[in-house]
Amino acid sequence: MTPEARVAAAIDLIDLWLGGANAEQALTHWARRNRYAGSKDRAAIRDHVFDAIRCRRSFAALGGAETGRGLMIGALTAAGCDPGEVFTGQGYAPAPLAPGEGEARAMSEAERLDCPDWLVAPLKDALGADFAPVMEALRHRAPVFLRVNLARTDRAQAREALAEEGIVATPHPLSPTALEVTEGARRVAQSRAYQSGLVELQDVASQAVVDLLGVTPGMRVLDYCAGGGGKSLALAALGAAVSAHDSEPRRMADLPARAARAGVEIDRLAPGAARGGHDLVFADAPCSGSGAWRRAPQGKWDLTLERLDELCRIQAGILNEIVPFVAPGGGLAYATCSLLARENQAQITAFHARHPGWKTVAERQFTPLDGGDGFYVAHLTRLEK
Template identity: 40%
Template structure:
């Protein structure tokens, strides 16, 4: 592909990403993968270059742009070499017209920037969310140990029990250790969330929003495959990915349970009051993951934020009914908005006077309300809010 053709490909992808953001469609990484699956002629360098252009353009735009061309033009204002490729050449973008308007530059939509500032995320804290994230691994303690594992590249130790950090883009999926389930890709913040839960061998643990099971596998490793670990979700497609991952990791204790929305307690009835720990890795806005998924800033609306908050309250109430006396809830969101973190825990504690916040026992993070906050700027992690709640009755 010529440089101009790469820019045009990025514009086409941005069109698809903008459309998906407006109708809650597929995420950017899936759209990019599908795009190149249909264009086998594009080599690895072309795919990398186009992907980089797409994410650079997303990061530079504040509001949802009118088109992929408007987004790429906004990037071109910062990088004039890109504007020069709007030359009308074969497979390249058409020349820029008189009075053509590009997308507005900025970190995020204005209403969302205000919400972030009200939650204490502004200045360097906010701009750090537009950086590229490193690649973090968790060494699977069921099969190996961070001090002993032999990898093609030496990673740096990070502040989790089994974490290693590598440069962004390291092709770990091609390593034998990945194929054999000795390592998992997992951000440091997610690893610390598992650690904060305090799960240990022999416990009964419920992962209420397991998704594809990243944290479930981390919990299984902490439990040394001793006890009972039930991974639940309402999304069949995501939950179906956990079985093969668990087998590869040697995590035989994991049970999966597909839940019907609104009937979670009915389906978990035999576990009511039985869990030592319930992990609530709640669905959220993902404002803490913009380093990896910058298009998430375009997918959020005030209405969606309200729906997330209501769902988080519901999940916390379900978790309370599943937890035994003296048990605990680990509440986690990859959001930096108080509406999904500090405020949700404060509301839960008002509704449930028999519960109290517990010390998460982490070496990173700063106290925020009744929990702690991790941020890219201060902690080098994705953005997280983590609260550990203990039942006294």
């Protein structure tokens, strides 16, 4: 496919997304219908689509319309290209620009930073002076990070194994297990290092959250909102005896295969099967995902105040649920991939009001300025009587 044909395909897919379709599903269906498109074509079209989703408001302002065509005109303009050189109508290129089409207009701060208007105030309250640089970071693709599986190797050996297959990865200071992939990221999933369990794809801030929990070999840990199990695997690699639980067990369907590849054991629990006696109960709770908008940008535009209210109720309920599962002398940890104080510090403050017998021993808010996704984590222990 020519670069112009890729832009034309992206326009159609962006229009589907703007009409309510899931972007990932639209891309998958497009690839099945257009098998002539090679892997490089699919990757380029995917990049166009997700760049447009991340920068929906600014690209629309630059391109003159919130349509697939307008967003791609805006994308080319933002990249310093002349849209008229792509929109020629020749071959499979998009139709030529009409007179006046693509004329940029002045942007508000929220448009320039691609932030929904209603979230500007709460994000400014949470981020302070970091609001603009964090939102700017969320307009761009996330780096690719790997977690070195300490149950099988160390960071130096993992780098060597990746380098043998042309994948360049450098240590990241936010976590002692983290590698940032700087070359060959698209080859990681098929590499021997990945297939043999030496490394796992995991954001660096997600790894740093686990580091903060102070897990030691032999600890009994309950990962209460395990999802796909990325943090369960990281906890098990540190020598913990991990039980994984999720309210929707299907999310953990791949965990046995992942654990086998990593060389660790994880006990999957059915809903309602969790019991007490754990040295640490960890809840990476459902949240807005605002810290991970560059990885899942559709969530930025799907989030509503009503949904945020619902998520906050769910988070408070989970915090209440996990208290009985903590053994005497044990700890409780709460995390989200959110930047919003309502989901983070405010939840812990409210928890202390409901459960006065606990104290916070560690707390941290990560933002994309630290290198990875935005994450919040608080580690609590019971007060001694």
